[in-house]
Amino acid sequence: MTQTVPAPLPADFFPADCPVQSVPVLGSRKWAWRIVRCLEGGPRRFSELRVPLAGITAKVLAESLRSMEQDGAVVRTEYAENPPRVEYALTPLGRTLLGPMDAVCEWSRENLGSLLAARLEYERAER
Amino acid sequence: MTQTVPAPLPADFFPADCPVQSVPVLGSRKWAWRIVRCLEGGPRRFSELRVPLAGITAKVLAESLRSMEQDGAVVRTEYAENPPRVEYALTPLGRTLLGPMDAVCEWSRENLGSLLAARLEYERAER
DNA sequence: CCGTATCCGAACCGATACTG
DNA sequence: CAGTATCGGTTCGGATACGG
Numbered sequence: 456m457t458q459t460v461p462a463p464l465p466a467d468f469f470p471a472d473c474p475v476q477s478v479p480v481l482g483s484r485k486w487a488w489r490i491v492r493c494l495e496g497g498p499r500r501f502s503e504l505r506v507p508l509a510g511i512t513a514k515v516l517a518e519s520l521r522s523m524e525q526d527g528a529v530v531r532t533e534y535a536e537n538p539p540r541v542e543y544a545l546t547p548l549g550r551t552l553l554g555p556m557d558a559v560c561e562w563s564r565e566n567l568g569s570l571l572a573a574r575l576e577y578e579r580a581e582r
Numbered sequence: 583m584t585q586t587v588p589a590p591l592p593a594d595f596f597p598a599d600c601p602v603q604s605v606p607v608l609g610s611r612k613w614a615w616r617i618v619r620c621l622e623g624g625p626r627r628f629s630e631l632r633v634p635l636a637g638i639t640a641k642v643l644a645e646s647l648r649s650m651e652q653d654g655a656v657v658r659t660e661y662a663e664n665p666p667r668v669e670y671a672l673t674p675l676g677r678t679l680l681g682p683m684d685a686v687c688e689w690s691r692e693n694l695g696s697l698l699a700a701r702l703e704y705e706r707a708e709r
Numbered sequence: 710c711c712g713t714a715t716c717c718g719a720a721c722c723g724a725t726a727c728t729g
Numbered sequence: 730c731a732g733t734a735t736c737g738g739t740t741c742g743g744a745t746a747c748g749g
Contacts, residue, residue, distance in 0.1 A: 461624040468634030469616060478686055479697055485722075489596060497588040501731055507595030512723055517732060527700025538730045539729085548696050551689065558685035559605055562678065569675050570606055573654025612742070628711055639743060644712060665710045666749085 480526045480552060486511055486519050491545065491552055494529070498544035528552065607653045607679060613638055613646050615686075618672065618679055621656065625671035655679060 481487040486508060493499060493507055501520075505511060520543055523529040528549035534540040608614040613635060620626060620634055628647075632638060647670055650656040655676035661667040 463630060464620055464623075464626070464634040466633050466636055468620070469636075478690070479694070493591055493595070496591075499591070503590060506593050507591040509593055509596075513732060514734090515722060525701055525704045526697050527704070528697075539732090541731060548693060548700065551693050555682070555685040555689045558682040562682045563605070566675060566678050567606070570653050570655075573675065574652055577652045577654070640712060642742060645742090666712090668711065
């Protein structure tokens with residue numbers, strides 16, 4: 456019975472090079488998860504993406520796609536046509552995100568109700 | 583051969599009540615994931631958490647814990663002692679987060695190298 | 710010991726207008 | 730069609746000082 460108390464957490468509990476703090480590609484970007492989902496079925500054009508991503512502005516969509524491209528999750532292909540056509544697609548690396556994303560989505564499906572209930576309960580207990 | 587082109591994405595591709603956009607509990611909070619990890623082994627005191635979460639300020643830690651408490655992922659227990667002692671622990675709901683978190687951590691372990699390489703390559707191609 | 714109050718700067722997001 | 734430029738609002742995190 457020497458282990459009734461958990462060991463204290465060391466200062467280097469998280470290694471300096473451990474950026475699991477937040478998924479880099481999905482970052483804190485509001486739209487990144489949904490963009491990945493939209494590209495799951497194949498390449499999409501810029502304006503085509505704006506339909507399901509209701510409310511996104513061109514600026515934010517362009518910014519998001521650019522940052523995902525920097526991270527190697529998305530490829531941008533420009534066709535020399537007129538009017539111009541640009542397609543975005545997931546790279547193999549981008550596709551590897553689908554696994555963890557599915558895990559999170561399943562978590563939401565199973566536990567979101569409890570979470571929302573907890574919020575209401577907290578609010579109720581406040582007063 | 584009628585299906586060579588993927589179907590266009592409908593405007594209601596994402597249901598209005600689908601908050602998978604971002605994991606509610608972990609939100610966009612910078613520290614939430616790490617806090618869950620710190621609590622995985624059992625209850626921890628406020629000041630005890632500040633050790634592994636090197637650099638976090640009291641304000642941000644308190645805010646983060648409060649929001650996770652609101653979402654029902656964490657319980658706060660205050661002991662009427664002097665000096666005061668407060669302990670934080672994962673709730674059963676909070677523990678369900680460990681599954682998806684593991685999936686994401688494994689992704690990082692396997693693919694973070696590729697991602698960092700892609701960033702460097704992108705930067706190099708810029709010039 | 711366990712926070713809160715206040716102020717500040719950075720990051721992100723959105724609206725609008727304009728361009729190759 | 731596929732963006733960029735500019736501006737403004739909000740949200741978040743960090744620093745510092747103080748309170749129960």
